[in-house]
Amino acid sequence: xxxxxxxxxxxLDGEFCDIKTAKFxxxxxxxxxxxxxxxxxxxxxxxxxxxxxxxxxxDEETKTETFRQGIATFEPINCEGSEExxxxxxxxxxxxxxxxxxxxxxxxxxxxxxxxxxxxPYIEKYxxxxxxxxxxxxxxLRKSYYGDERSHACALYPASRKVxxxxxxxxxxxxxxxxxxxxxxxxxxxxxxxxDQKKLIKEVLENLTDTVYMTIDVDGFDPSVIPxxxxxxxxxxxxxxxxxxxxxVVKHKNIVAADxxxxxxxKDNPISEFNAAKLIYRLMGYLTLKNQExxx
Numbered sequence: 624x625x626x627x628x629x630x631x632x633x634x635l636d637g638e639f640c641d642i643k644t645a646k647f648x649x650x651x652x653x654x655x656x657x658x659x660x661x662x663x664x665x666x667x668x669x670x671x672x673x674x675x676x677x678x679x680x681x682d683e684e685t686k687t688e689t690f691r692q693g694i695a696t697f698e699p700i701n702c703e704g705s706e707e708x709x710x711x712x713x714x715x716x717x718x719x720x721x722x723x724x725x726x727x728x729x730x731x732x733x734x735x736x737x738x739x740x741x742x743x744p745y746i747e748k749y750x751x752x753x754x755x756x757x758x759x760x761x762x763x764l765r766k767s768y769y770g771d772e773r774s775h776a777c778a779l780y781p782a783s784r785k786v787x788x789x790x791x792x793x794x795x796x797x798x799x800x801x802x803x804x805x806x807x808x809x810x811x812x813x814x815x816x817x818x819d820q821k822k823l824i825k826e827v828l829e830n831l832t833d834t835v836y837m838t839i840d841v842d843g844f845d846p847s848v849i850p851x852x853x854x855x856x857x858x859x860x861x862x863x864x865x866x867x868x869x870x871x872v873v874k875h876k877n878i879v880a881a882d883x884x885x886x887x888x889x890k891d892n893p894i895s896e897f898n899a900a901k902l903i904y905r906l907m908g909y910l911t912l913k914n915q916e917x918x919x
Contacts (some may be wrong), residue, residue: 634867646726652737658853665702674899683871684908714741730880730883731882732886735885743776751787760842761840762800763775763780765780789830795911833876841883851889851894870909
């Protein structure tokens with residue numbers, strides 16, 4: 624079911640959030656179970672939706688009123704119950720969504736562990752034609768963390784056993800996951816080794832397949848851009864550097880879905896959720912231009 628209009632992305636109502644005609648969908652997944660440090664990611668989706676009401680309809684970069692393409696906002700996926708129950712519920716939702724709807728989906732987390740359940744249905748559909756662009760401060764390639772294979776620290780491990788995973792922004796790797804970096808299906812671009820943005824973008828594009836799922840952990844950004852996140856790390860992507868990367872990936876690849884995770888609202892400081900909302904709307908703008916073959 625769709626949310627009431629007051630809770631819709633950009634606070635849209637009427638024809639602009641009609642699931643029958645919308646080109647985009649926003650799907651909240653307020654799951655939080657394994658965060659290691661600063662909590663609050665389960666509040667991220669609702670905070671992003673609230674903050675999005677302050678995002679201008681006209682996008683100054685893409686020169687589009689992307690909302691006119693239609694943005695439908697779904698009720699949050701129920702994240703109550705055992706870990707097993709929730710992950711099965713999320714995966715079943717995504718499978719049903721893929722088979723029922725044509726809108727491009729943005730899944731809003733919640734902690735990064737949900738990407739396991741979100742990505743698997745797309746792997747099932749596309750097989751090895753699919754690759755994953757993983758934007759993050761952390762490699763998230765542990766097989767398990769404190770005995771939990773569905774920990775946020777293991778978010779990309781299952782996908783990396785099945786399809787190509789291209790990691791950018793990485794600047795924190797645990798000892799037990801270092802052997803999973805730059806091996807097998809994984810190509811990892813460590814942040815400190817890849818500060819030449821033009822070269823990085825070229826190599827990222829070369830390592831991705833034509834069909835791409837994007838998973839964006841907001842701690843891939845420098846904390847000055849998005850401070851509200853569970854485990855911030857210094858030295859991340861600045862706003863325009865990240866946008867340059869995302870714009871080129873959208874331009875050259877077939878993006879099938881995206882998740883934006885790990886936004887943890889801070890008291891009396893809405894910058895993180897607002898910037899996450901702005902990011903989502905900007906990505907919608909890039910996708911709109913791609914569809915119109917106007918992205919340059």
